């Protein structure tokens with residue numbers, strides 16, 4: 001992170017500075033261990049023999065619960081899907097540089113007793129958790145990412161969804177002057193995603209505000225993005241400005257763009273192929289070869305009960 005003039009320091013930056021100071025004693029050890037994960041595996045063009053500098057912040061562990069090493073910081077923040085900025089994963093980072101995320105607010109409305117507009121500072125004040133999650137992109141690659149943020153249910157319980165609410169609809173910022181990809185006519189902007197309310201209330205469902213112990217970089221969806229680890233990555237919508245509770249199943253950008261290819265649920269399922277490729281295995285970025293894809297991306301024990309009685313080969 002570049003140094004900040006004190007005149008430019010925002011409440012958000014102060015928050016993160018404080019957190020970093022509190023966590024400082026862990027810093028040295030974490031850096032050494034992270035280095036061993038091999039930043040040189042990053043699929044960026046400048047990933048050569050010299051390891052890239054580790055510019056990550058503090059994380060409490062170097063592995064997920066299955067023993068998989070974290071994907072290096074430079075890869076997590078340098079290889080991104082974010083069509084509002086670029087369709088080239090290795091260009092998103094540069095294209096998103098300078099994207100202004102303060103001030104930022106999120107409207108939470110629809111079928112709720114207490115609709116409210118949250119400032120980013122309100123949401124950063126919610127209790128923060130670290131979550132190490134696998135991210136499985138529908139394109140057949142994956143990473144292991146240490147997020148920080150708050151469970152979505154913490155936010156939803158503040159607005160009190162009504163009994164009629166069945167779904168949650170999420171919307172990304174819609175501003176082509178700030179997101180140049182939105183000038184491309186191929187997609188129906190803004191990016192929209194949706195969850196069933198019980199999925200949204202599940203404790204694994206995270207609103208991420210940070211990654212690798214640092215504020216979320218623009219390319220990862222700053223200032224806050226959804227993370228639903230048992231679903232394909234496209235469900236994890238970035239730069240959220242609106243969350244609407246509704247009784248009708250939302251139509252996502254991808255459902256509208258290619259209804260035969262992308263369904264509402266999009267649970268990771270190695271037995272349901274994409275019409276154009278197999279989903280049986282995946283390339284973990286940084287590894288040679290491919291590894292089998294796990295049902296629900298390895299979160300089956302936690303989430304399978306959400307889908308009791310549903311034919312998951314049919315309800316993609």
Ligand SMILES: Nc1nc2c(c(=O)[nH]1)N[C@H]1C(S)=C(S)[C@@H](COP(=O)(O)O)O[C@H]1N2
Nearest residue numbers: 080081082083137172191233234236237238
């Ligand atoms: N608004 C928005 N959100 C988005 C996308 C996007 O293009 N626009 N891409 C999705 C896809 S396909 C993936 S795999 C993840 C990638 O998240 P990451 O870049 O943080 O790894 O973001 C998802 N969220």
Ligand SMILES: [Mo]
Nearest residue numbers: 137138233234
């Ligand atoms: Mo994706």
